[in-house]
Amino acid sequence: MSRISKGHQIFSACRHLSNLRAAECEVRAQQLPALQSRACSSSVDSVERIRRTRPSLDQSALSLDENGPGFSVPDKQTEISTLENGMKIATENSYGQFVTIGLFARVGPRYDDGYTPGISHVLERLAYQGSRKFPTRSNIMAVLDEYGGLVDCQFHREVGMYTLSVLANGLDKAMEILADVTMHPQLSAEHLEAAQTATMFHLEDLDMQSNQDLRLADVIHKAAYGGSCLGQPRLCPDENVQRITSEELLRYLKARMRPENVTLAAVNVDHAEFEALTRKYFVSEEPGWNKLTTDSASGASSQAEVTAEYLSGFYKDDRKMERAVVHTNQLPDVAHYSLAYRSCSYREERDFVPTCVLNTLMGGGSSFSAGGPGKGLFSRLYSNVLSRHHFVMSAIATNYPYADSGLFTFNASCSPSELGRLTEVLSAEVGRLAKDPFTEEEVSRAKQQLLSLLFMNLESRCINLEDIGRQVLELGLRESGQELHQKILAVTVEDVTRVARGLFDSPPSFGALGDVAALPSQEKLMQIAHASTQPTSQRTSRFPFRLS
Numbered sequence: 001m002s003r004i005s006k007g008h009q010i011f012s013a014c015r016h017l018s019n020l021r022a023a024e025c026e027v028r029a030q031q032l033p034a035l036q037s038r039a040c041s042s043s044v045d046s047v048e049r050i051r052r053t054r055p056s057l058d059q060s061a062l063s064l065d066e067n068g069p070g071f072s073v074p075d076k077q078t079e080i081s082t083l084e085n086g087m088k089i090a091t092e093n094s095y096g097q098f099v100t101i102g103l104f105a106r107v108g109p110r111y112d113d114g115y116t117p118g119i120s121h122v123l124e125r126l127a128y129q130g131s132r133k134f135p136t137r138s139n140i141m142a143v144l145d146e147y148g149g150l151v152d153c154q155f156h157r158e159v160g161m162y163t164l165s166v167l168a169n170g171l172d173k174a175m176e177i178l179a180d181v182t183m184h185p186q187l188s189a190e191h192l193e194a195a196q197t198a199t200m201f202h203l204e205d206l207d208m209q210s211n212q213d214l215r216l217a218d219v220i221h222k223a224a225y226g227g228s229c230l231g232q233p234r235l236c237p238d239e240n241v242q243r244i245t246s247e248e249l250l251r252y253l254k255a256r257m258r259p260e261n262v263t264l265a266a267v268n269v270d271h272a273e274f275e276a277l278t279r280k281y282f283v284s285e286e287p288g289w290n291k292l293t294t295d296s297a298s299g300a301s302s303q304a305e306v307t308a309e310y311l312s313g314f315y316k317d318d319r320k321m322e323r324a325v326v327h328t329n330q331l332p333d334v335a336h337y338s339l340a341y342r343s344c345s346y347r348e349e350r351d352f353v354p355t356c357v358l359n360t361l362m363g364g365g366s367s368f369s370a371g372g373p374g375k376g377l378f379s380r381l382y383s384n385v386l387s388r389h390h391f392v393m394s395a396i397a398t399n400y401p402y403a404d405s406g407l408f409t410f411n412a413s414c415s416p417s418e419l420g421r422l423t424e425v426l427s428a429e430v431g432r433l434a435k436d437p438f439t440e441e442e443v444s445r446a447k448q449q450l451l452s453l454l455f456m457n458l459e460s461r462c463i464n465l466e467d468i469g470r471q472v473l474e475l476g477l478r479e480s481g482q483e484l485h486q487k488i489l490a491v492t493v494e495d496v497t498r499v500a501r502g503l504f505d506s507p508p509s510f511g512a513l514g515d516v517a518a519l520p521s522q523e524k525l526m527q528i529a530h531a532s533t534q535p536t537s538q539r540t541s542r543f544p545f546r547l548s
Contacts, residue, residue, distance in 0.1 A: 100461045101178060
């Protein structure tokens with residue numbers, strides 16, 4: 001997804017801002033004291049000065065069509081190459097004094113089968129705790145501080161990434177640290193204990209938050225896929241944290257961090273230079289887990305990839321959440337509910353982009369959102385659920401696309417006593433997808449919002465890096481922002497209708513978290529879900545889905 005020129009975006013933003021401010025000043029000058037009027041005029045003058053100092057742009061670069069704004073600016077090319085050991089590298093030039101590099105690998109809960117569930121969560125917390133050349137985290141950060149360095153590590157359900165951002169003159173040292181941290185991590189008892197402590201702290205911190213998206217995602221994935229593959233927990237179960245050993249972590253790394261499972265990506269780095277550094281630090285040296293004997297690495301050297309199987313199920317986690325105290329008041333107890341259907345893989349080109357548009361169209365958010373432009377106030381879940389039912393605290397649609405499956409979820413929360421009503425309200429709104437037509441206006445709005453989010457996010461160097469790394473790792477190529485822009489504009493009402501109706505080709509899955517005593521049974525939930533998709537005159541007590 002290559003990026004629109006930042007200068008172009010600043011120019012456009014300044015032009016619209018100056019027009020808005022000028023109109024604002026004209027009104028306020030009649031109502032407010034002269035001092036405020038002069039302040040607004042000064043703001044307009046400042047914007048005009050910025051606009052005048054920007055380089056002139058070829059106006060032919062801007063175009064409008066019936067589908068919305070289009071941008072005819074040159075794409076930044078992503079260079080991709082594959083080394084002799086199967087490792088891929090990808091780079092893209094950018095602007096600024098900082099470079100961002102990252103290692104992307106096929107690690108995460110999807111690949112935790114055969115290991116202690118939650119092992120990838122502990123491995124994520126082990127990142128940057130120490131390595132062969134840099135024994136402690138303090139040693140790592142002391143070196144990176146010289147180059148204004150920042151580090152991050154995130155494991156998603158089927159990909160993990162280690163990233164670093166440094167000043168351009170620190171690229172060599174950043175590559176050395178990245179290689180040592182990922183290929184030679186410290187796994188002493190002290191480092192393992194630090195990772196386990198960090199994992200437990202993360203879990204305890206999540207329990208005290210009102211936002212339970214991560215836990216609810218684990219719940220609904222377990223309901224949809226069972227306890228294996230995509231159904232493995234992203235968050236390590238409390239009882240498993242201390243069970244994970246250094247040897248098991250080494251076996252996991254040996255199995256998952258093979259060169260063909262790894263992609264190295266960089267933004268604002270010359271490709272030839274990056275390839276030379278990759279060979280120097282990642283190819284010429286053997287990883288630390290190669291010291292494992294055949295016996296100790298049994299079963300880990302070549303695991304067959306498991307295909308995700310959507311099972312449709314029901315799972316509830318009735319854990320008691322510890323609530324943080326704000327001033328003298330404790331945050332209220334909240335029950336969380338998730339309704340999910342199987343959706344498409346990101347490899348299904350015909351349906352993937354329309355499904356993204358559908359996700360944006362359904363939207364949602366929290367009842368405590370400050371609102372404002374682009375906050376989804378016109379989305380269906382916001383308009384028809386949050387705005388009309390006072391007891392609903394949040395309602396949001398999320399699509400999870402994977403290599404061979406996908407899960408489209410509708411999550412909502414409320415007071416535990418209202419959970420039964422919530423299931424009916426949410427199912428009724430979701431059921432409209434099967435019978436009510438979409439309007440050209442709402443589809444067009446969703447497309448424009450999706451485009452805005454796409455290009456706004458790609459202005460971030462770190463997000464751009466993640467996009468490059470994950471696309472090249474999973475697809476072997478990189479679709480540019482321009483290509484995706486055209487695909488989004490090409491989505492029609494019929495496309496959105498097709499993927500929306502397609503959700504109901506498979507039975508739903510149900511998940512709940514928190515105080516769920518008032519949650520209806522699986523059979524009752526199935527009846528509610530089925531009835532919501534039927535025309536009012538045809539609703540009966542029968543439902544076609546077979547309970548597992």
